[in-house]
Amino acid sequence: MCGIVGLVKFHDDVTSHEVFSMKNMLEEINYRGPDGEFFHINGREAFGFCRLAINDITHGDQPFVNDDESIIVMVNGEIYNHHDLKSRLKRKRAFRSRSDCEIALYLYEDYGINFLNFLNGMFAITILDKVRQKLFLIKDRFGIKPLFYNFTGERIIFASEIKALFQYPDCPRTFDWMEALSDSWLAGHVSNSVTPVGSFFSGIENIAGGHYIEVNLRNKTVNTKEYWNITKVPIHHLSKNTIIEKYINLLESSSTKCLMSDVDIGLFLSGGIDSVSIGHFAAKHTEINSFSVVSRSTIVNGDAEYALKAAQHYHFNEHFADFNEYTMDYSIDDWKSLLWLCESPYCSAEQLYKYHLHKFAKHTNPNIKVILTGQGSDEFNGGYSQLFSERDSAWATFMQSLNILDKNKEMNILNDPIHTWDNLFQGNLLKNNFFKTKNNPYLNYVYSKYRDIQMYNCWMEDRIAAGNHIENRVPFLDHNLIELALGVEENKYADLFFDKNILREGLLKYTNIPETLVKRPKVPFYYGKGVKSTRHLILNILKKNNYEIIDYAFNKNNFVNIDSIYHFAKTIENHHDLENIEFLTRLINMGMLDQMSSDLSVKVKDTNQISIPPRINIHKFNLGQNEALTINTLHVPILKENIDILMPLHENNLLYITINNSIEYLVDSRDDYEWFTFLSQINGIKSIEDILSQNNLNLEDIKETLEESIFLDVIELKPIFEDQSPSSKA
Structure with a gap:
């Protein structure tokens, strides 16, 4: 986890004022890298890098520069196969560090931009090639590590986070209401979405996973290019048993590679199959600190019970944080700080909880800089299939739900009169074959999840971890795993991807993980039966000082009806289940981001200013017998x-x-x-x-x-x- 900022001008040298602005950009996100700041300023370029030292703590400073200083490279992230990649170099190099990231410099020297095909990891990379007069801004295949830019005919600026770009004087700072209100996920629309990844801010470009931009410094042009495409994974013809065995082997390999670190490693342990499987493989190689939550939700849904079972089975150094909505008191300023950290309308109760779980982990063990999480398993292994077929737990019912998502996606693309005709018949006039989708509905659903991974999962996990000086690692998002799963023939989907069978069968057959942990059904995170307590926590923040937060978000807005928002809030407050509070929160977030981006007065709070959830000892509870419950x-x-x-x-x-x-x-x-x-x-x-x-x-x-x-x-x-x-x- 590090922070990158940069400026490249096309005509003139960088001025002292621009250097000052660039340093302000880095200062804005210095929580990403509290272990050191480094600069490269020369002629028309100015680069800044703040480092969270994880590998080769003493010598891994960046930017990396080649012998004649014609190539300058910065890397935020991890290149897990860097040892193997040294054998690909065409000539021997004298490496200046043990940092995994330094390999990117020499691979680029030998192979040009095609070196990206060799990399296994999560990364955002910037490369300035002065000989070729090109600047490359690169994202890993799943957009795990962030990188944004703003381009004009005079210069390009780029940074790991949007808020850093805002520190540059002529960078636009306008919230894009049209993009936000049109986002199908934010609107809760029952539909797949494969629209391009965005930033929610006009003029700020978000580089998509598996892509890079090539800036030609001679003719001042920007071209977006693709080096990996999730929709172009070739089909293989492996048997079901071979696929499952290979999947488990790849997961073990990925989990092991994610242990690469010179600092302590933690695991967020929910008691679900994803975190348990990662913990199982990691525990073979190192001591693991596990962190779990005790709350009304996790007690009711069983997470606390199963997290304790797993921690005790693997002898983790377990830590349980007490999350109680009655004692967790957050101010409007706390929410502003969290939202500014996340810089996205998606910010919700999940981010609030996870932010404090990161803080709890850091406080418990200050040497922890790496946390393993299970992001990506549900999205690419059929983890939500039971949710979509709740009343009739079968693949066919799951597919019926996916057909509805697919139809709605296509309806969104069509014009309004067609909507009118279909709505007249309660959505039953047009059958799915009218829309002529070329892919199996399951694949279309997975492609939609690929967008979610970039716009929600990885984006949010990156920010809340960075805000606590931690790097999250995601073993399930190894591209080898995803390519194996996406290459499965259609006739094997039901056997492998209903209720994550590819993972469950594999763990039962090839590991000694207890069957009770492997077969445990998926439960919602902080929602489900305990959703009311979660909603109460958010409502208590929003209603402070008679909904002062609504006035802050919309008092300068001339196109949103603020009276309607107040009425909507009061309606939610009086509803028994606080229904629709998620939509109110997202809308308020939009207004707040609009306000904050224009005045830039809000700052991300230092972690020392935020209260820490208390640690709770649950060893004495005989959860295995459920006697207490x-x-x-x-x-x-x-x-x-x-x-x-x-x-x-x-x-x-x-x-x-x-x-x-x-x-x-x-x-x-x-x-x-x-x-x-x-x-x-x-x-x-x-x-x-x-x-x-x-x-x-x-x-x-x-x-x-x-x-x-x-x-x-x-x-x-x-x-x-x-x-x-x-x-x-x-």
Whole structure:
């Protein structure tokens, strides 16, 4: 993880004022590389690089320059096969470091831009070739590492993040409302999207994965070129068993290569098959620190339980962070800082949680600079197939859903009158074959996920990790793995890609991972059954000071109806499930980015200014037997010895839960009336059944929160005395 900025002029030498601007650009993103800043300024070029030192901590400074200083190279990322690539060099070189990135300089010297075909890794690379008078800006095959640019007839500027470009005086700073409002994912439109990757800012170009731009410095032109295309992966004719075996071997190889580091390595362990498989292979080679979340959602969906099982099975140095929406208090300024870090309307509760999980990991072990994650497995292995076929768990049902996505994508391309005809018949007038899509719907779906990987998954993971001086690595996005999966013949899709069967079968057959971990169904991350608590957390941020954030986002906007947004917010607030809060958040994000890009007053907060989730010890819970999570309504709920419930005077809608006389939880009846009522009735005598019946509550109303409270050792259940009946305890 590093930061790149650069300026190349076409006519005149770089001035001192432009050097100052370039240094401001690097300063804006210096959290990407806190271990050192380096500059190359000469004639018409000025480059800056901030480094997060991971490999060859002492000698890996950049830019890299060849012997006659005719080629200048900067690399953000990792080239995992750099040792093997040394054998491809046409002549011996005296390497100045052990850095994996230095190989890019000498490969380019020998092979020109075709050297990209040799690379295995994640990278954003800039190359200035003074002899050929060309500048190359390059992205890895999946756009894992970011790189943006702004081009005029006089100069080109480029940087790892958009906010850095804004520090250059004549760079445009206009939020592109049309692009944002037209984005099908942001709008929640049930459709595939294969539109080009963008930046959400006018004049700021985002280089797509598998592409590079070639800037001809003689004639001042920019051309986009492709060196890898996900839609052109050749079909192979391997048997199912051969594919599965090869897939597991490639995954082990990729996971092992991602361990390349001179610093400590961590793993985000959800307890799902993706993170468990990476942990399994990584644990063979190094000590792993695992980081997991304990929250209402992860208790209900089983993530906390299975993360503990996996951590104990592999003897990870496990760490569990306590995420509680009642004690996590974020200001509007906190949200602004997070949004500016992410610089995308997609910023949501997931980014808030993951940012703090990164911070928790860094605080727990300051030497950690690398975190392994499971990004990419769901997208390219059929991880969402069960979600799309929930009522009828079968490949055919999954395909029916994908046909709908495909049809909607094509409808988006067609003109409005055709929409009108189809809508008259409730969407049933035109069959799928009318649209003549040339690919199998599954492939079209995967190509859409390829865009999501670039515009959401990798983009967001990069930013929230960078904000904590950490680099995320993604073993499932090795291009060899993806090419194997995409080269599968169509008649094998159902066997291999329904519910990630390619991964599950392979792990069962070729590893000793416990079957209970391999066969565990996929669950939503922070959503699913616990979605209401997540939505409450975001609502509490948005509604601060009577929705002050809406005024900030739109008070200078002359084409958005701000009264309508306030009304929409109030409607959501009064809805039991806080439905549509995600859309409100995205829209507010758009307005805030518009505002922030124009005044540039917001800065990314230093990580020391952000609160750290507390660590929680869950070793004592016998999760494997689920004893603590069993609810018997004839039992009496009692508070643990060090727990008290307090109701403040003159605030009859609030309850405080204290642990060792310290307030740890706040329960507001306006947010969760059922749980508030249940807590207020706990007296050590009434059974659960008594409390429910006397207050007209249902067990389902409070079950999730009660399970969490038992899990966190706040409440315990005691059997009722045999000589007493529930009715006698009123």
